[in-house]
Amino acid sequence: MNSCDGGSGLMAKPSRDKWLYSTFPISVATGPLGTMVQLYLIQLNGQALGTIYGGLASAIYNGISIPAALFWGLTIDRLHKRKGLIALSYAMVAIALVSFYFDRSTGGTIARYSVISFVSLASATPLNLLIMETEQKSRWAGAFAKLSLVSSLGNVVGLLVSVVWADLLPAQLVLLFVPMGALSVTSSALSVVLIKEPEFVLERETLAARRPSFFTRLLANPVFFITIPSLSDFRRAFRGMRSSLTRGVPLFYISTILFYVSSGLFNTSFVPAMHLYSVSDQEVFAVILAGMAVQTLSFQVAGRFVGDRNLVTTSVQGLLLRGWSYLGIGVAALLLTGPIFVAPALVLYPIAGGLAFAIYYTSANTMMFTTVHSKSAGAALGVYSAVVGIASMSGSFVSGFISVYDGYYVTFILSGVLLFTAVAVIGRLPKPSSRDESALQ
Numbered sequence: 001m002n003s004c005d006g007g008s009g010l011m012a013k014p015s016r017d018k019w020l021y022s023t024f025p026i027s028v029a030t031g032p033l034g035t036m037v038q039l040y041l042i043q044l045n046g047q048a049l050g051t052i053y054g055g056l057a058s059a060i061y062n063g064i065s066i067p068a069a070l071f072w073g074l075t076i077d078r079l080h081k082r083k084g085l086i087a088l089s090y091a092m093v094a095i096a097l098v099s100f101y102f103d104r105s106t107g108g109t110i111a112r113y114s115v116i117s118f119v120s121l122a123s124a125t126p127l128n129l130l131i132m133e134t135e136q137k138s139r140w141a142g143a144f145a146k147l148s149l150v151s152s153l154g155n156v157v158g159l160l161v162s163v164v165w166a167d168l169l170p171a172q173l174v175l176l177f178v179p180m181g182a183l184s185v186t187s188s189a190l191s192v193v194l195i196k197e198p199e200f201v202l203e204r205e206t207l208a209a210r211r212p213s214f215f216t217r218l219l220a221n222p223v224f225f226i227t228i229p230s231l232s233d234f235r236r237a238f239r240g241m242r243s244s245l246t247r248g249v250p251l252f253y254i255s256t257i258l259f260y261v262s263s264g265l266f267n268t269s270f271v272p273a274m275h276l277y278s279v280s281d282q283e284v285f286a287v288i289l290a291g292m293a294v295q296t297l298s299f300q301v302a303g304r305f306v307g308d309r310n311l312v313t314t315s316v317q318g319l320l321l322r323g324w325s326y327l328g329i330g331v332a333a334l335l336l337t338g339p340i341f342v343a344p345a346l347v348l349y350p351i352a353g354g355l356a357f358a359i360y361y362t363s364a365n366t367m368m369f370t371t372v373h374s375k376s377a378g379a380a381l382g383v384y385s386a387v388v389g390i391a392s393m394s395g396s397f398v399s400g401f402i403s404v405y406d407g408y409y410v411t412f413i414l415s416g417v418l419l420f421t422a423v424a425v426i427g428r429l430p431k432p433s434s435r436d437e438s439a440l441q
Contacts, residue, residue, distance in 0.1 A: 017135060017143050020150055022190035023127065026090050027154020029097060029180040029187075030120070032162040034058070035288050037113050038271040039281055040173055044106050048404045051272040055400025057110045058268045062392040064117040065223045069385065072122045073204060073225050082126040082133075083195040087188045089122035094184035100177035124220040125204060128213050132206060133198035144212040148219055152296040159289035166282040173281065208381055214369055219299075219361070222388045229382035237383045249380075251429050252367060256384065257391045258422035259319070259360070264395020265402070266326055266415035270349070272400075273333060273408040277341035287345050294354025302358040311363050312429050318360025319426065323419030325352035330412030 037057055042050030076085065096115045103112075131143045158180075165176050205226050207213045217224055238250045274284045306314045325348040332344040371380050403411045 017131070017139075017146060019130070019191065019194035019196075020143070020147050022086075022187050022194050023147065024150050024154045024187070025183040025190070026093065026187035027151045028158040028161065029183040030093070030116075031155030031158030031292065032176075032285060032288070033097075033113075033116070033180070034061075034267075035159075035271050035285060036162070036173065036176065037109060038268075039275065039284065040100075041106065041109060042272060042275055043173065044104070044109070047272065047276055051269065051404050052400040053106055053110065054272055055268045055396055055398070055403075057113050058264070058399075059393045059397035060110060060114045061117040062264065062389060062396055064114050065121060065221060066386060066389040068118040068121040069221070069223045069225050069389075070228060071118075073125065075122070076125055076129075076204060080201045081197070082130050082201075083191060083197055085126050086123045086195065087191045089119055090184050090188035090191060092119035092122075094181045094188065096181075097177050097184055098181035101174055104174060121221060121223075124217065125207065125224070127220070128207055128217045129202055129204070130195065130198065132202055132210070132213060133200060134196070140210065141212040144216040148216050148299065149296070151220070152292070152299070155292050156289065156296060159285055159292055162285040163282055163289060166280070166285055170281055205378070208378075211366075211369055215362075215365055218365055218368075223385040225378075225382045225385055227378035227382055229379050229386060233379040233383050234386075237380070248429055249371060251425055252364075252371065253383070253387055255315075255422045255426040255429075256364065256387055258418045258425065259364070260388050260391035261395040262326070262415045262418035262422070264392045264397075265399045265411055265418070266352075266395075268396045268399035269403040269408055269411045270329075270345075272403065273412075274341065274345060276408065277333075277337070278339045279342045279345070280339075283339075283342050287342065287349055290346060290350045291353035294350035295358055296354075298355045298358035299362070302362040305359065306362045306366060311367050312426060315360055315363040315367070315426050316423050318356050318358075318363060319419050319423045322352045322356035322360065323416045323423065325349070325356060325416075326412055326419065327416035330409045330414075330416060333407070333409035333412055 038050075038054040041053045041057065044050065045053055072085075079085065093116055096112045096119065099112055100109065103109075127147065128144070131147065132140060135143050162176065166173065169175065207217050207224075208226060237253055271284055271288070274287065275281075279287075328348045329344060329352075332341060332348075336344070368381075368384055371384070399411055402414070
């Protein structure tokens with residue numbers, strides 16, 4: 001087993017990143033997946049039950065990511081087969097996608113969505129490791145940025161295809177799962193052809209040692225375990241609140257919980273809310289497309305924006321921007337009726353899910369990057385991942401019930417209030433020292 005420092009042997013080799021394009025077709029396939037599942041569950045069960053089942057599906061999807069990350073992490077450590085795991089992951093996603101068309105039941109839809117959550121994580125870590133194992137160190141940052149860009153552009157194209165599909169075949173949404181499955185098969189085949197097994201392999205720990213790899217891995221899925229955290233790790237993470245010298249880490253985790261509970265609440269009910277207001281499926285996909293497009297563009301500049309400013313300040317800016325956008329959508333849901341709801345949704349959702357998310361996510365993960373650079377880096381990252389998974393699952397689970405029994409506007413306003421609470425929490429974080437700032441470079 002070679003360490004990260006063994007990369008110097010690659011210095012004379014040219015860039016071999018053409019295999020990155022194998023991720024594009026499956027990104028197209030999975031980009032609209034969450035929206036498709038929510039709309040399909042409403043088609044099967046009606047507005048109220050469809051919203052509740054959508055919340056359940058999202059909660060299970062997020063919850064499954066925790067054991068999936070643990071399972072695939074152990075598998076990667078033992079097998080050291082990058083190409084095989086990536087190709088297998090894409091093939092299993094393809095099977096699950098196509099099977100949506102043949103079993104049109106609520107239970108089957110939720111189960112297959114959960115399966116996709118599990119199998120898709122098999123490729124997240126190997127993709128990042130491959131960059132570090134096949135590229136020169138000087139090209140790592142560029143390759144990681146390219147991987148994120150290819151994936152994001154694939155998501156945008158997938159949502160664009162969904163807009164066109166919903167316009168041409170509005171009654172055949174379930175049929176869209178078939179070409180999406182074919183695209184996943186294409187990615188599986190391309191990965192077999194384009195990916196070459198590396199001459200040496202790295203441990204997963206190296207992903208947390210380099211900022212570009214760390215960010216790209218968490219962007220693919222914010223649940224990532226190096227070691228399995230123990231109860232003592234959780235107690236260590238949340239103790240120290242009473243002292244101004246030691247409260248930074250627990251405050252950071254609390255703000256993270258608030259952010260992901262808020263995200264679970266809002267994202268789970270946003271698509272059903274648009275459907276309730278008679279926004280067409282085509283327009284629903286268009287709103288989500290606008291959010292993804294703005295997010296893709298925002299991430300291209302977020303690093304430079306955050307890098308020149310205080311991390312606590314930029315985190316607060318991202319939270320406030322997202323919180324006010326959620327609140328605005330909640331007020332619109334309370335005051336407006338009918339398809340006109342698409343207007344504030346089309347304006348405010350790209351701000352919340354695109355610009356604000358990119359600013360906060362970059363700032364928060366930069367702070368997390370300094371946190372995992374400690375003697376207990378694996379435990380810190382494990383606690384963070386568990387916190388993210390549990391918070392997202394909890395927000396998604398209660399979202400449908402709150403929306404159905406209290407109103408969608410309550411869900412959206414509550415999501416904004418949670419973000420304002422996160423602002424109050426993160427605003428109490430001590431400013432990073434010059435030593436911490438230098439660690440981020």
